[in-house]
Amino acid sequence: MPDWLVIGGGITGAALAYELVHQGFSVALIDSETPELTATDCSYGGLAHWAGTTPLMRQLCQDGLTQYRHLTDELTAETGFRETQLLLTIPIGAEPAAIAAQYERFAIAPHLLSPQQAQELEPILNPDAIAAALRLPHAHMHPTQTCQAYLQAFKRQGGRIVRDHVQQWLQKRGRIVGVQTPTQHYQSDRVVLCAGGWSRGLLTQLGLSPSIYFTHAEILEGIAPPGTVQGMIMPAQLQRLALEQAATQPEQQAYWQEPGQQLAPSILDLGLVQFADGTVRLGQISRTLSDLDAPIDAPASAHRLRQAAAELFPALDTTNYRWRHCLVAFPTQPFLPVGAIPTQPSLHLFSGFGNALLLTPPLARHFAAWAAQGHDPVMAALQTDLKIP
Numbered sequence: 001m002p003d004w005l006v007i008g009g010g011i012t013g014a015a016l017a018y019e020l021v022h023q024g025f026s027v028a029l030i031d032s033e034t035p036e037l038t039a040t041d042c043s044y045g046g047l048a049h050w051a052g053t054t055p056l057m058r059q060l061c062q063d064g065l066t067q068y069r070h071l072t073d074e075l076t077a078e079t080g081f082r083e084t085q086l087l088l089t090i091p092i093g094a095e096p097a098a099i100a101a102q103y104e105r106f107a108i109a110p111h112l113l114s115p116q117q118a119q120e121l122e123p124i125l126n127p128d129a130i131a132a133a134l135r136l137p138h139a140h141m142h143p144t145q146t147c148q149a150y151l152q153a154f155k156r157q158g159g160r161i162v163r164d165h166v167q168q169w170l171q172k173r174g175r176i177v178g179v180q181t182p183t184q185h186y187q188s189d190r191v192v193l194c195a196g197g198w199s200r201g202l203l204t205q206l207g208l209s210p211s212i213y214f215t216h217a218e219i220l221e222g223i224a225p226p227g228t229v230q231g232m233i234m235p236a237q238l239q240r241l242a243l244e245q246a247a248t249q250p251e252q253q254a255y256w257q258e259p260g261q262q263l264a265p266s267i268l269d270l271g272l273v274q275f276a277d278g279t280v281r282l283g284q285i286s287r288t289l290s291d292l293d294a295p296i297d298a299p300a301s302a303h304r305l306r307q308a309a310a311e312l313f314p315a316l317d318t319t320n321y322r323w324r325h326c327l328v329a330f331p332t333q334p335f336l337p338v339g340a341i342p343t344q345p346s347l348h349l350f351s352g353f354g355n356a357l358l359l360t361p362p363l364a365r366h367f368a369a370w371a372a373q374g375h376d377p378v379m380a381a382l383q384t385d386l387k388i389p
């Protein structure tokens with residue numbers, strides 16, 4: 001029986017499994033292998049190290065950046081890490097100075113750029129389609145490569161990876177003692193849920209009302225000549241945040257339990273990134289649908305993404321780009337799904353937090369230290385600041 005069962009092998013499960021085994025625990029990681037739907041494999045790979053708003057979060061962002069600078073060496077595998085820039089587009093009709101002021105609460109303040117200055121930095125941008133842009137220092141990694149690097153390092157240190165699908169919890173006298181898959185029982189006194197968009201369903205099985213939800217995210221993916229996109233391009237005002245808020249209002253809660261519900265109208269935040277191998281990801285449509293396997297009209301979504309891209313990135317030829325879809329977990333603020341669940345002390349959460357790619361390495365390290373030593377100052381501060389219900 002392993003000391004820890006980790007459910008989910010996306011970036012959160014992979015990094016946490018690695019850190020737990022590094023602390024001397026025996027660890028089994030169970031993953032369904034659903035790469036097409038896994039958020040990590042659809043992600044842009046952005047590391048927003050400028051985004052801390054509290055002293056604790058600023059420190060974690062800085063720690064995340066420092067860890068990434070050494071991660072390729074530590075894991076002895078490529079992570080695709082590079083330090084780059086982020087351009088945040090401000091649409092025509094918006095007030096650039098007012099939007100720039102909203103970024104003053106972050107650790108690093110952005111530079112306000114004219115459309116022409118923005119185009120000099122990112123020639124793919126149409127300056128006539130924006131009122132202005134904000135520029136921030138940013139970092140970037142390849143999420144699938146980094147996840148695989150963690151999984152390989154985990155295995156090298158004696159960790160065990162099981163390809164299986166967790167269907168149910170094993171319980172003894174009301175306490176979680178493991179999980180059940182179609183063919184096996186896996187027992188452990190300590191289980192940690194890193195199942196991204198699927199976490200909510202597994203928690204609901206226990207009769208919990210988790211403050212963790214999911215969106216269906218859609219992107220287009222294709223290949224462009226290297227250097228088509230210099231850094232990352234995102235909207236300065238993310239509609240996704242308003243969508244998440246609208247979909248989790250108290251009056252919406254009952255609809256999450258009903259099949260076939262759309263909690264709020266879908267949104268499109270037009271973002272663009274390119275990886276070292278030339279792969280471009282253009283996204284993203286976000287939908288709050290109550291079903292994990294809700295049907296989505298892929299051709300209509302692809303058309304919507306192409307139309308938006310034609311205006312902001314007119315030189316980008318998306319003809320051969322393919323539509324992709326995944327599930328992304330998100331919490332209601334200020335809930336941070338990291339740590340033990342008070343009503344189920346053997347069950348833990350480590351998935352569904354914001355700025356996930358940057359924060360996963362430092363949070364995984366603190367979680368594992370807390371598991372080994374029984375205390376960790378950052379875990380204690382997080383639990384106090386952002387209580388797990």
Ligand SMILES: Cc1cc2nc3c(=O)[nH]c(=O)nc-3n(C[C@H](O)[C@H](O)[C@H](O)COP(=O)(O)OP(=O)(O)OC[C@H]3O[C@@H](n4cnc5c(N)ncnc54)[C@H](O)[C@@H]3O)c2cc1C
Pocket residue numbers: 007008009010011012013030031032033034035037038039040041042043044045046047164165166167194195196197198199217218219283284326327328329350351352353354355356357358
């Ligand atoms: C288009 C897009 C762009 C993004 N860009 C960024 C960005 O720039 N920066 C950033 O920080 N974040 C970004 N994100 C979000 C980020 O990708 C996710 O927060 C992160 O990858 C989540 O990782 P995870 O391990 O928690 O979940 P996932 O990567 O979804 O992994 C969950 C894993 O759990 C497994 N699983 C699920 N259910 C079960 C089960 N019952 N039994 C066994 N295994 C199971 C799945 O197979 C999967 O492997 C982006 C997301 C999208 C969609």
